[in-house]
Amino acid sequence: MLLPMTTLSGQDLRSRDPRLPLHRRLADALTEAIRRGEYSPSDPLPSESEIARTCDVAIGTVRQAMAQLREDGLIERRQGRGTYVRRADFSHSLLRFFRFGDGGEDVPESSILASATVAASAATSRALGLDEGQDVLHLHRVRRLGGRPVVHEDVYLPLPEHEALVALEPGEYPNLLYPLYEERCGVVVVRAGEELTLSSATQRDADVLRCSVGDPVVAVERVTTAVDGRVVEHRLSRGDARTFRYRVEIS
Amino acid sequence: MLLPMTTLSGQDLRSRDPRLPLHRRLADALTEAIRRGEYSPSDPLPSESEIARTCDVAIGTVRQAMAQLREDGLIERRQGRGTYVRRADFSHSLLRFFRFGDGGEDVPESSILASATVAASAATSRALGLDEGQDVLHLHRVRRLGGRPVVHEDVYLPLPEHEALVALEPGEYPNLLYPLYEERCGVVVVRAGEELTLSSATQRDADVLRCSVGDPVVAVERVTTAVDGRVVEHRLSRGDARTFRYRVEIS
Numbered sequence: 001m002l003l004p005m006t007t008l009s010g011q012d013l014r015s016r017d018p019r020l021p022l023h024r025r026l027a028d029a030l031t032e033a034i035r036r037g038e039y040s041p042s043d044p045l046p047s048e049s050e051i052a053r054t055c056d057v058a059i060g061t062v063r064q065a066m067a068q069l070r071e072d073g074l075i076e077r078r079q080g081r082g083t084y085v086r087r088a089d090f091s092h093s094l095l096r097f098f099r100f101g102d103g104g105e106d107v108p109e110s111s112i113l114a115s116a117t118v119a120a121s122a123a124t125s126r127a128l129g130l131d132e133g134q135d136v137l138h139l140h141r142v143r144r145l146g147g148r149p150v151v152h153e154d155v156y157l158p159l160p161e162h163e164a165l166v167a168l169e170p171g172e173y174p175n176l177l178y179p180l181y182e183e184r185c186g187v188v189v190v191r192a193g194e195e196l197t198l199s200s201a202t203q204r205d206a207d208v209l210r211c212s213v214g215d216p217v218v219a220v221e222r223v224t225t226a227v228d229g230r231v232v233e234h235r236l237s238r239g240d241a242r243t244f245r246y247r248v249e250i251s
Numbered sequence: 252m253l254l255p256m257t258t259l260s261g262q263d264l265r266s267r268d269p270r271l272p273l274h275r276r277l278a279d280a281l282t283e284a285i286r287r288g289e290y291s292p293s294d295p296l297p298s299e300s301e302i303a304r305t306c307d308v309a310i311g312t313v314r315q316a317m318a319q320l321r322e323d324g325l326i327e328r329r330q331g332r333g334t335y336v337r338r339a340d341f342s343h344s345l346l347r348f349f350r351f352g353d354g355g356e357d358v359p360e361s362s363i364l365a366s367a368t369v370a371a372s373a374a375t376s377r378a379l380g381l382d383e384g385q386d387v388l389h390l391h392r393v394r395r396l397g398g399r400p401v402v403h404e405d406v407y408l409p410l411p412e413h414e415a416l417v418a419l420e421p422g423e424y425p426n427l428l429y430p431l432y433e434e435r436c437g438v439v440v441v442r443a444g445e446e447l448t449l450s451s452a453t454q455r456d457a458d459v460l461r462c463s464v465g466d467p468v469v470a471v472e473r474v475t476t477a478v479d480g481r482v483v484e485h486r487l488s489r490g491d492a493r494t495f496r497y498r499v500e501i502s
Contacts, residue, residue, distance in 0.1 A: 093501055194498065195497070197495065218449065245446060246345075249443075250339055251443075
């Protein structure tokens with residue numbers, strides 16, 4: 001069904017630049033509605049025939065518009081369940097390449113060690129597009145594989161977007177953060193950039209990762225963007241370099 | 252024109268499994284001819300109409316077969332010049348992410364420090380599919396950016412495939428190795444796998460890279476495959492980790 005808040009209408013399409021083909025205008029209207037959060041990755045978009053009816057256009061026009069949104073990576077078909085706003089797919093994240101030699105591990109278990117509102121550092125303000133010193137929520141998080149700490153992370157979240165998390169106790173955080181951002185803050189992650197550099201273990205790294213000060217550390221800096229185009233997370237992850245093994249195929 | 256050595260013929264197609272559509276049989280015949288080295292990346296394949304004539308099939312059949320070979324990554328169209336056997340594209344190689352902070356550098360300059368026939372180590376024999384201790388050609392190579400050493404590499408090449416290189420003096424090697432393998436040894440590289448791990452500088456690393464023993468080093472192991480499916484190179488590259496910065500985009 002159409003969500004009650006939808007702004008999609010024939011009126012809206014007719015008010016757009018008439019030099020654009022109708023399917024382009026519909027694609028623009030749908031894109032803007034998704035960016036404003038009118039549709040979520042948890043509920044299907046209205047069906048093609050519902051959109052055609054609501055906007056008073058031919059079903060072929062809706063199909064062309066939906067095809068463009070799929071190509072733009074904004075929506076995806078889920079087999080037998082309809083079309084949804086697409087979440088970013090982190091299966092190629094560099095953070096998946098921290099592994100222990102003994103194979104056979106699966107999803108890391110994460111826990112929050114500490115949570116506090118802090119003044120943004122210069123790097124975090126730059127990443128999040130804030131003024132230096134503005135308040136952000138800081139989470140210190142550790143990921144474990146088979147009980148062993150493999151990566152620890154400083155996660156910085158802009159406020160008030162993530163206000164709903166400020167009162168959470170560390171023990172109340174679930175294993176995965178992005179579903180939490182989505183559920184509690186309406187923040188839908190659509191893309192991220194990650195940069196890997198090499199570093200050496202500080203005392204803090206050594207304490208959390210149980211390695212020695214000076215040991216090689218892989219550092220991954222992630223900047224995460226939401227469906228509305230805002231940067232919603234700055235994350236600095238550090239793991240023992242001896243557990244990192246990364247592969248590319250060239251052809 | 253058809254190369255004089257081509258095995259492509261209507262006779263050959265008719266001798267293949269008749270349950271396969273003709274364009275599949277032609278694609279198989281072309282694939283085998285490419286794997287045998289009957290066509291090279293330096294000379295265009297015969298035109299579609301020449302292949303149609305040679306094999307006594309419709310031009311549409313040739314187009315379907317060529318489309319499959321392009322999809323398989325075996326051939327590529329070069330604008331206005333025809334269709335060629337495709338070389339591997341190394342623009343995503345991990346070795347391209349060693350950089351100095353001062354930007355603005357281009358292609359690294361490479362030189363061979365030493366060349367010798369040696370007995371293959373256990374790791375190299377495994378990678379090349381040889382018996383341990385078999386002779387291989389070993390090159391010790393350094394890549395420089397702006398005159399500064401950024402990576403040094405141990406390159407192991409199976410013999411007799413690379414016999415033509417054994418007599419070359421280090422100073423006779425050009426900047427790029429793969430065109431040399433192709434020209435002197437008829438070895439066309441079509442794919443490679445690279446694996447990145449972290450390590451510490453040995454005395455040898457320190458001497459070549461001008462860093463200190465124990466400094467963090469990025470190690471990239473490459474296994475390179477030729478068009479005929481043989482593994483034709485085992486390469487161990489090591490660079491100063493402080494010059495390495497790698498980025499992925501997630502969406």
